[in-house]
Amino acid sequence: MRKYMAEMVGTFILVFSGVGSAVLAGDRIGPLGVSLAFGLALLAMAYSVGPVSGCHLNPAVSVGLLVTRNMKARDFFGYVVAQLFGAVLASALVLAIAQGAAGPYDPRVEGFWANGYGAHSPGGYNMGSAFLTEFVLTFVLMFTYLGTTDSRAFVNMAGIPIGLALALVHLAGIPITRASANPARSIGTAIFVGGWAMRQLWLFLAAPVLGALLAAAVHRLVRTPAYVIRSPHDRRAFPGPQVQKD
Numbered sequence: 001m002r003k004y005m006a007e008m009v010g011t012f013i014l015v016f017s018g019v020g021s022a023v024l025a026g027d028r029i030g031p032l033g034v035s036l037a038f039g040l041a042l043l044a045m046a047y048s049v050g051p052v053s054g055c056h057l058n059p060a061v062s063v064g065l066l067v068t069r070n071m072k073a074r075d076f077f078g079y080v081v082a083q084l085f086g087a088v089l090a091s092a093l094v095l096a097i098a099q100g101a102a103g104p105y106d107p108r109v110e111g112f113w114a115n116g117y118g119a120h121s122p123g124g125y126n127m128g129s130a131f132l133t134e135f136v137l138t139f140v141l142m143f144t145y146l147g148t149t150d151s152r153a154f155v156n157m158a159g160i161p162i163g164l165a166l167a168l169v170h171l172a173g174i175p176i177t178r179a180s181a182n183p184a185r186s187i188g189t190a191i192f193v194g195g196w197a198m199r200q201l202w203l204f205l206a207a208p209v210l211g212a213l214l215a216a217a218v219h220r221l222v223r224t225p226a227y228v229i230r231s232p233h234d235r236r237a238f239p240g241p242q243v244q245k246d
Helices: 002-048 059-067 073-098 127-148 159-177 183-193 201-222
Strands: none
Touching: 002 073, 002 159, 002 183, 059 073, 059 127, 059 183, 059 201, 073 183, 127 159, 127 201, 183 201
């Protein structure tokens, strides 16, 4: 139960920080500021809830870890439910704050930073471009996650590259789809916009999951086999905190 609660709280903070920055201060901080908000929130959560749940905060990441056998199948459903609940709750809170401004805020009119393509893409990018963008950017995020949390990596530092990877994902993706790479984040905003956001939501579920699956497969191919340390003087081992035999 603790790990599910950690996933819910972590996803809540990630979505509230990122979407909140975009909706409430996006005109002041711009795409760079929004990207940093997402990245810094993930970095903070990596060290806050990571020791409890692994800090997935993203159903696509959970899928990637499931197929690489880095999480138990019986935990998968609970993780995804917790992530979705955290994302929806965070989006609801951002909307409540936005509606407290002097002027009216209608998410169906303003867009509420929901992900979209075509007429609902910031740059007018079509469905194919949006799909490729979400696919590749989730691949980048998932591959970084797997590489930096591998048993042969310096896992104590993993939160930094993962947070930077999410910031990079948003820098590249905001002009095209407002950047998702996270089905929970997409669902959280889409349900309050309705209409076009719900009709286009399929892309922001399918592309991230497929990108995560490809990242899991590629990581499996490129990961370096570890040596077995036979004595304290054996220096052939890969320089990581843990050394295991495949």
